[in-house]
Amino acid sequence: MLNHTKQYINGEWVESTGSHTIEVVNPATEEVIGKISSGTEEDVNRAVLAAKEAFPTFSKMSVNDRVKLLEDIAEEYANRKEDLIKIMTEELGAPITKSEEIHYQMGLTHFKQAAEELKTFKFTEERGNSYIQKEPIGVSGLITPWNFPTNQISTKLASALAAGSTLVVKPASKTPFASIILAEIFDKVGVPKGVFNLVNGSGSTVGEAISSHPNVDFVSFTGSGAVGSSLMKNAADDIKNVSLELGGKSPLIILKDADVKKAAKTALAQIATNTGQVCSAATRMIVPEEMHDDFIEAMKELITEFPVGDPQDKNTFMGPQVSEDQWETVQSYIKKGEEEGATLAIGGPGRPDGIDKGFFCKITVFTNVQNHMTIAQEEIFGPVMSVITYKDIDEAIEIANDTIYGLAGYVFGNDTEELKKVALNIRAGQITINNSEADMSAPFGGFKHSGIGREWGDYGIEEFLEPKAIMGMPS
Ligand code: NAP
Numbered sequence: 001m002l003n004h005t006k007q008y009i010n011g012e013w014v015e016s017t018g019s020h021t022i023e024v025v026n027p028a029t030e031e032v033i034g035k036i037s038s039g040t041e042e043d044v045n046r047a048v049l050a051a052k053e054a055f056p057t058f059s060k061m062s063v064n065d066r067v068k069l070l071e072d073i074a075e076e077y078a079n080r081k082e083d084l085i086k087i088m089t090e091e092l093g094a095p096i097t098k099s100e101e102i103h104y105q106m107g108l109t110h111f112k113q114a115a116e117e118l119k120t121f122k123f124t125e126e127r128g129n130s131y132i133q134k135e136p137i138g139v140s141g142l143i144t145p146w147n148f149p150t151n152q153i154s155t156k157l158a159s160a161l162a163a164g165s166t167l168v169v170k171p172a173s174k175t176p177f178a179s180i181i182l183a184e185i186f187d188k189v190g191v192p193k194g195v196f197n198l199v200n201g202s203g204s205t206v207g208e209a210i211s212s213h214p215n216v217d218f219v220s221f222t223g224s225g226a227v228g229s230s231l232m233k234n235a236a237d238d239i240k241n242v243s244l245e246l247g248g249k250s251p252l253i254i255l256k257d258a259d260v261k262k263a264a265k266t267a268l269a270q271i272a273t274n275t276g277q278v279c280s281a282a283t284r285m286i287v288p289e290e291m292h293d294d295f296i297e298a299m300k301e302l303i304t305e306f307p308v309g310d311p312q313d314k315n316t317f318m319g320p321q322v323s324e325d326q327w328e329t330v331q332s333y334i335k336k337g338e339e340e341g342a343t344l345a346i347g348g349p350g351r352p353d354g355i356d357k358g359f360f361c362k363i364t365v366f367t368n369v370q371n372h373m374t375i376a377q378e379e380i381f382g383p384v385m386s387v388i389t390y391k392d393i394d395e396a397i398e399i400a401n402d403t404i405y406g407l408a409g410y411v412f413g414n415d416t417e418e419l420k421k422v423a424l425n426i427r428a429g430q431i432t433i434n435n436s437e438a439d440m441s442a443p444f445g446g447f448k449h450s451g452i453g454r455e456w457g458d459y460g461i462e463e464f465l466e467p468k469a470i471m472g473m474p475s
Pocket of ligand 1: 143204207223224280379
């Protein structure tokens with residue numbers, strides 16, 4: 001049992017001012033694996049005060065020293081590799097191979113990337129008769145979701161430290177233990193007192209207290225649109241800066257000349273990776289009418305390449321949903337899809353055959369989907385795919401853009417002109433052509449309801465800075 005009921009404030013582990021705790025459940029076994037503190041508003045006040053007091057010194061730390069700090073963090077993060085992989089497999093239910101290849105690796109890359117960006121980042125500029133200096137934004141509140149326990153938080157932490165801002169962090173209470181390891185890493189490498197503060201607890205108490213605190217200058221939030229919107233309203237009272245990384249309902253357009261088997265495999269990987277709990281996952285497959293039947297047949301043949309089950313098994317591709325609530329949500333969307341007249345081609349309601357415990361869903365493919373149906377419009381955050389057909393490429397792009405979201409878009413095929421046309425016309429923050437590798441030096445974030453602001457690389461650092469223009473600066 002992991003009992004981490006202390007908060008990390010002003011460089012030390014301290015008791016919470018409250019006595020309540022929150023249990024953390026392994027979603028594959030449904031067993032409680034530990035508990036954390038259910039932090040209080042008073043805990044947040046202490047953490048904000050520590051961050052405020054640390055700001056004047058840390059914001060002036062030299063760039064070279066901040067590069068060194070990020071490199072030291074990356075090194076210590078690598079030393080804790082086994083612990084991080086183990087805990088993400090237990091608290092999130094991520095298959096053990098994915099905990100390493102995706103979750104562990106993305107966190108590490110953000111710290112390394114930020115250190116590299118910082119070496120060449122331009123904090124000053126001369127323009128017209130002005131001297132422009134980019135200054136750290138101040139005390140920053142970081143609030144993150146459970147679906148990528150190290151990735152979401154590390155991209156924010158790395159950018160904030162690179163910029164010179166000080167922090168109060170609230171990770172998701174469903175997956176808090178990876179962040180506790182991050183706090184141990186920061187402690188070990190000697191991040192100065194008060195620069196990094198971790199307050200565990202619920203969103204409704206700790207998250208609210210951060211977003212409404214008058215001494216928090218900026219809130220960087222990743223999570224659902226509903227919480228993002230209410231957080232923005234809270235922040236409005238103090239004219240706080242806010243960045244929001246929210247949900248998606250991303251399209252994958254398959255071109256007429258695409259290899260149907262490769263397209264089918266790409267589509268299945270999109271919805272099964274991290275059990276469909278990926279904000280940028282493609283969940284609407286937009287396929288040529290004439291390819292539809294072959295595409296569905298190919299997925300039926302390939303589905304065995306995506307085994308669902310025990311996250312500790314190295315052969316598992318897909319683990320459980322993170323929680324019972326999330327399992328129920330996915331089930332309700334599967335029911336809704338059937339009620340609205342879509343046809344189940346693969347999977348369906350309930351647990352996969354042979355599994356009677358844990359929050360496991362079946363990889364589910366709906367065909368005969370109209371883009372206006374609920375399953376094609378709302379973010380399900382589970383392994384549920386909608387297959388929608390198109391006649392020509394203009395119609396495909398129109399369907400792709402017929403959504404309130406704009407986080408990501410995907411296109412698969414060979415026709416160079418059509419690949420470019422699709423990439424340039426989907427209204428979303430990140431487009432991937434033919435499974436190109438992720439690039440963490442490129443900006444990540446959404447158009448429309450998918451958010452405000454960008455993370456990763458130098459764009460991520462910019463979020464934690466304010467530009468100041470000085471006219472008439474003596475040389
Ligand atoms: P969520 O319910 O919005 O929670 C996100 C975080 O906000 C958690 O730490 C949560 O705390 C906290 N929170 C809840 N209520 C709050 C409030 N009133 N004030 C301040 N904070 C509050 O989202 P989730 O279910 O964890 O994550 C799934 C969502 O995140 C999906 O919509 C997904 O698309 C989105 N997401 C977006 C990105 C991106 O980069 N665009 C990346 C990953 C996920 P507790 O849960 O601990 O109570």
